[in-house]
Amino acid sequence: MKLFSSTVAAGTAGAVVLIGLQFGVVSSSLGHGDVTPQAIDTSGLDELGEDYLEENPYRLAGGEQYQLAIKIGASGYNQNCARCHGLEAISGGIAPDLRVLEDGVLGDEWFMERVRKGYSQNGAYKMPPFQDLMNQQAMWAIRSYVESQPKP
Numbered sequence: 840m841k842l843f844s845s846t847v848a849a850g851t852a853g854a855v856v857l858i859g860l861q862f863g864v865v866s867s868s869l870g871h872g873d874v875t876p877q878a879i880d881t882s883g884l885d886e887l888g889e890d891y892l893e894e895n896p897y898r899l900a901g902g903e904q905y906q907l908a909i910k911i912g913a914s915g916y917n918q919n920c921a922r923c924h925g926l927e928a929i930s931g932g933i934a935p936d937l938r939v940l941e942d943g944v945l946g947d948e949w950f951m952e953r954v955r956k957g958y959s960q961n962g963a964y965k966m967p968p969f970q971d972l973m974n975q976q977a978m979w980a981i982r983s984y985v986e987s988q989p990k991p
């Protein structure tokens with residue numbers, strides 16, 4: 840019985856992962872009314888390589904890099920996050936309001952943790968993991984946008 844139920848659970852978890860991923864891909868194209876996943880165009884932003892950074896490199900760079908990151912992040916946010924976290928990062932209650940994340944490196948770490956791995960409860964994804972859907976340039980651009988929005 841135990842074996843059986845854990846097999847079922849594993850199977851369900853696998854299916855949920857697939858649905859979760861699909862969900863994420865679909866979400867990125869919803870705003871455009873087509874079904875092709877929309878890649879976030881991060882050209883102009885500094886390349887960051889494979890290893891995840893701990894602190895928002897675009898905020899640290901400041902100036903034009905940061906302004907560009909905010910701009911790219913706004914569109915990345917609208918395509919991928921707004922339907923749960925709210926337009927202009929103002930939550931309608933489905934998911935937490937991202938404007939109240941901690942400033943600086945503490946908020947950065949938590950932001951990246953959630954965005955990369957998503958959030959699941961009882962085997963169901965409440966938030967899809969984004970690490971296979973966008974690169975870290977795109978993630979940090981979205982972080983730049985969110986942290987630059989006025990706090991509630």
Ligand code: HEC
Nearest residue numbers: 919920923933934935949950953954958965966967969981
């Ligand atoms: C399908 C809905 C959904 C989508 C799409 C989604 N999220 Fe979430 N997100 C959630 C939910 C639900 C939670 C709450 C999880 C929890 O209880 O920690 C959450 C939590 C978070 C948190 C932690 C917030 C906190 O206060 O602890 C961050 C950061 C976050 N999401 C960022 C994003 C970003 C950035 C995107 C887009 C790239 C995104 N999410 C897309 C549903 C979503």
